Amino acid sequence: MKLHPRPVERVAAMVAMERLDRAPALLHAMQDASSGAVVAFEFMPRSFIEGHFAVAPGAREPFERPYPVNLLIELAATRAGGLEETLEEVLTGWMEAGEVADAVIARNEAQWRAMWARREAAAEISFRKHPVLDTDIAVPVDRVADYLRDIEPRLRAIDPDCEVMSVAHLGDGNIHYTCYPSRGEKTLLAALRAGIDALAQEMNGTFSAEHGVGLSKLAPMARHKDPVALDVMRAIKAALDPKGTLNPGKTLPEKTFLDKAQPGNRTETTE
Structure with a gap:
């Protein structure tokens, strides 16, 4: 320390x-x-x-x-x-x-x-409305303005009646992007989250900036991380925690999760 x-x-x-x-x-x-x-x-x-x-x-x-x-x-x-x-x-x-x-x-x-x-x-402020989709993405600092310009049209193509709001640690490109869907269907939430994450990745950013993966980002983790990298992470996890007692079910998606989280699949549950 x-x-x-x-x-x-x-x-x-x-x-x-x-x-x-x-x-x-x-x-x-x-x-x-x-x-x-x-x-x-x-x-x-x-x-x-x-x-x-x-x-x-x-x-x-x-x-x-x-x-x-x-x-x-x-x-x-x-x-x-x-x-x-x-x-x-x-x-x-x-x-x-x-x-x-x-x-x-x-x-x-x-x-x-x-x-x-x-x-x-x-x-x-972010959680004053429901349903709500709160995300934690990051892009290079000089792409933040581009991201905020381009993401809203993408989301409205999925849900024309959604509302959006953001706040950012602009010094490191970390955007807390909040979307208020017109309805709380899991498939709609998954599609909106996939759109938010995908644009960040396209701009050489990340779907998980400062708040970790936990449970809510298992689908993006499976979708965007290299399968070989995930296998290495699982091997390290197994070596340090062979019985799976440390924070079970979080951060690393199970292999059975991968098929549900491929690009184009809008039906996975992300929450």
Whole structure:
């Protein structure tokens, strides 16, 4: 176990942009200016902001007017001095260039907490409607905007009446993509999940970013992982846990599961 020093200085800001595809460039500029001090770079689209209003009475707009791209950026360092100035300098330059539409820097603890309360309400926002399909995919950082542009038409081709919402750890391309199907049929949920996963894979991403495989991702695991790799994983599992007592039935799909999860098969149960 390795412990990291607690930061002694941190600064956060809400940043508004009109175009998500320019956000990765802002991330790189901020990292360069701060010598890698960016510890959070969170993307919240307008639909997420409106969802926050639905679950948090009294919540306020992050800016004077609505924007399609809302970013929460935080810098932290183990040595005090200069982070707020760096953040302000970079944002000022981007605003003067017309690439950042607005920005609000947290000047005290209360403002910092309010910014993070909005982002940390993600689970409550995502699960406020049912039926719900909550996923955890990732793509390269510079493909996040492409993914969000392309995935909704794919899902509407499967379920024209579905609704969607997302929130992302944009700094590493991790998207929590939520779909609200028009009905809760297992076959429909499986088809929508397959579409979400497939596009991530096509963009050199992954169907499982930070929350593991567990039970809900057994079908994608069987569909997208190399069968030889799965056999190796099973061999390691058997060597370490010959009686199958450690977290049984999770992470690794049984071989009988594979036939049900081949591409084009929309009938498997994923939950």
